[in-house]
């Protein structure tokens with residue numbers, strides 16, 4: 001005798017296990033991607049009609065079938081998570097265009113659905129996904145990878161902890177003989193990125209254009225709006241770029257770094273002493289030590305003004 | 313209820329949700345508001361603007377925490393990291409009570425970010441009550457559980473939503489955040505009488521109420537929080553106030569958010585209905601029944 005097929009959803013909820021089974025069944029239905037016209041898919045992955053499965057879960061009423069009732073949740077789920085990624089990734093969206101971006105976002109969320117209580121964390125694995133599944137971003141995978149890293153850094157810098165700032169007075173408290181051995185930490189929120197593309201300028205330009213679009217809509221001037229929209233997205237050319245994403249008075253800023261400054265900062269972050277960080281960061285030869293001394297001093301003055309350094 | 317053990321014996325008046333578009337107005341003008349409700353998850357972070365704004369608000373206003381992702385009804389129970397962060401936040405806000413929803417929304421560690429409806433069975437009620445107790449024991453503050461609006465019903469359900477809510481709060485010995493708009497929305501979607509719902513919940517457990525606007529579609533009503541409160545919802549609110557007593561009330565407005573004053577003025581309309589309830593001018597509940605139960 002053939003085994004009776006397993007029901008898709010439990011026929012009763014008499015235990016926590018049944019409850020888990022029911023919740024799993026409903027989740028499978030409502031987290032399945034929508035069709036191109038944003039409907040629930042009519043055919044299940046095994047060829048059955050989806051309505052056969054929804055009928056096991058939901059009661060129909062006089063206006064809606066079981067399928068339609070669960071479709072409300074299916075649509076709400078996808079609109080919510082796609083909207084969230086859409087808002088967090090203006091640069092990536094501009095680089096790919098809306099249609100390709102949505103394809104990427106949907107594939108990403110199928111592979112990596114949210115594992116956090118907050119939507120803030122939704123893009124956390126997007127850069128990794130872009131690199132491991134390049135078919136969604138070809139031929140711009142490297143650029144998109146940088147954009148996803150950069151836009152995730154913007155999320156992180158916004159609400160990560162800060163520590164008491166290391167000030168000039170703190171520095172003066174340390175005898176000059178000990179200064180080389182000083183261990184400085186960087187603000188936990190400070191994000192240091194070594195990129196293959198100057199995506200900082202690109203994202204700024206995209207955001208500026210979005211702001212113009214919004215203003216155009218507010219002013220109700222169709223001609224301006226058209227002009228802004230017609231501007232074609234010009235993708236950045238490959239160029240090694242070092243950027244710090246930081247915050248000041250609760251606002252997010254991007255700051256370009258010289259490669260040597262980037263190396264010094266990353267060494268400090270890894271726990272090096274001031275002396276070790278300078279040895280790692282500053283190239284030997286060519287320029288005289290005196291030249292570097294002036295530049296290094298200027299960096300540190302600036303970093304202290306921006307509140308990037310803290311004591312360990 | 314006014315002050316009771318489920319709202320930490322407080323007697324808060326009419327509050328509104330703290331929302332980003334109003335930050336500038338609130339911090340610069342410092343309007344008089346009885347209290348603000350914050351979405352806990354938006355402030356369960358380690359630093360930056362969210363906590364800076366919160367500290368400024370806390371210096372001048374009373375704040376109550378409302379969560380959207382505890383998922384008391386989830387089979388897999390509360391998430392430990394979530395609880396840890398939530399407790400840190402409750403120490404900061406000193407919230408007299410804490411609310412979250414009678415729903416589920418995560419499965420095996422995956423989050424839907426939605427408030428999904430429960431099957432109304434005793435086993436589900438026991439699991440939910442156990443989760444609520446676990447959260448309360450860990451946070452050491454009173455908990456109020458909020459009824460959600462829903463768009464589907466389950467074959468497995470054995471009781472009405474209000475019977476389920478009652479089972480859960482009795483088993484957990486916790487409070488209720490009675491969302492009268494959600495009751496109205498679900499009543500319309502499932503064809504029950506919203507007055508039956510309000511009449512049958514344990515009134516002495518109501519710690520707080522929610523009012524909000526919704527959107528009517530052709531075949532169902534969606535709980536959108538993007539409109540003023542509609543008239544039938546105000547009537548239900550007045551009825552609930554008559555039965556429960558004058559209770560801390562909060563207007564939810566989460567989308568297409570108008571100016572601070574517009575939101576606050578809408579919330580303050582509750583005062584008219586509170587006055588009506590005080591004078592008991594409300595007609596008998598059954599006479600007001602919008603739909604009859606099938």
Ligand SMILES: [Fe+2]
Pocket residue numbers: 458491494522564
């Ligand atoms: Fe609510």
